[in-house]
Amino acid sequence: MKHITFYFDFISPYAWLAFQALPQALQGISHSVTYKPVLFGAMLKHHGQLGPAEIPSKRDWTYRQVQWLAHTQGIAFQMPATHPFNPLGLLRLAVASQASGVPNRYVTEKIFKQVWCTGQDAADAQALAALTTHISPSRDPQSPEVKQQLQAWTEEAIALEVFGVPSLVLEGKVFWGQDALPMLRAYLEGDDWFSGPAWHGVRAIPVGIRRR
Numbered sequence: 285m286k287h288i289t290f291y292f293d294f295i296s297p298y299a300w301l302a303f304q305a306l307p308q309a310l311q312g313i314s315h316s317v318t319y320k321p322v323l324f325g326a327m328l329k330h331h332g333q334l335g336p337a338e339i340p341s342k343r344d345w346t347y348r349q350v351q352w353l354a355h356t357q358g359i360a361f362q363m364p365a366t367h368p369f370n371p372l373g374l375l376r377l378a379v380a381s382q383a384s385g386v387p388n389r390y391v392t393e394k395i396f397k398q399v400w401c402t403g404q405d406a407a408d409a410q411a412l413a414a415l416t417t418h419i420s421p422s423r424d425p426q427s428p429e430v431k432q433q434l435q436a437w438t439e440e441a442i443a444l445e446v447f448g449v450p451s452l453v454l455e456g457k458v459f460w461g462q463d464a465l466p467m468l469r470a471y472l473e474g475d476d477w478f479s480g481p482a483w484h485g486v487r488a489i490p491v492g493i494r495r496r
Contacts, residue, residue, distance in 0.1 A: 286455070287315070288452050288454050291320050291437070291449060291450065292320070294406070295325075295371040296324060296449045296450065297350040298462050299396075299449050301361075302465065303396055306452075310465075310472065315472060319389065320437045321434060322438040326442075327442060335368065337367060338368075362401055364399055365404055366406075371406070373409075374395050374398075374399065374412065377395065377412070379425070379437070380421035380423040380424065380425040382421075382422060385433040398411065459471075
């Protein structure tokens with residue numbers, strides 16, 4: 285059985301779409317999944333990038349596209365009252381839900397739905413308190429241990445060369461984004477393409493120009 289690690293941040297609509305699409309995308313293939321919350325903002329800072337919502341025209345396109353994808357794929361979706369928002373409370377709640385720091389699929393889905401299916405303010409303190417009561421985490425979401433665990437998952441992902449969310453990591457290979465799910469399935473099915481130069485040779489391509 286192949287094991288997949290799903291790195292995500294609740295701030296990403298693509299992470300919600302990929303989370304919902306994953307079971308069907310890999311139907312019939314023996315696999316297991318571990319869901320690990322990470323702080324997308326810390327990844328962006330590490331790589332010196334702006335988030336999609338920080339570029340006005342890209343922000344508009346992103347919001348249009350994710351609503352279109354949800355519409356065509358039959359996935360429940362409603363933009364939160366504001367976006368981007370501070371996801372730390374939700375991420376820490378997910379980490380705190382289990383002693384291991386790894387939330388199960390039920391908890392992960394519950395939090396995702398609060399963000400992407402209600403139209404509410406995803407960072408609202410009262411909504412977070414109600415969600416915390418419902419989930420009943422095994423640890424205090426504001427404890428130093430939980431905060432350190434979230435940081436550790438984020439650093440782990442960066443060390444694995446994860447640069448965005450959602451990212452699915454399998455046997456050292458990173459599959460980024462919802463649109464990578466068919467590619468992930470092909471790898472799990474043993475497609476020979478992944479052992480050839482199309483995967484392994486890209487780093488040998490010279491860089492022709494660099495922006496200052």
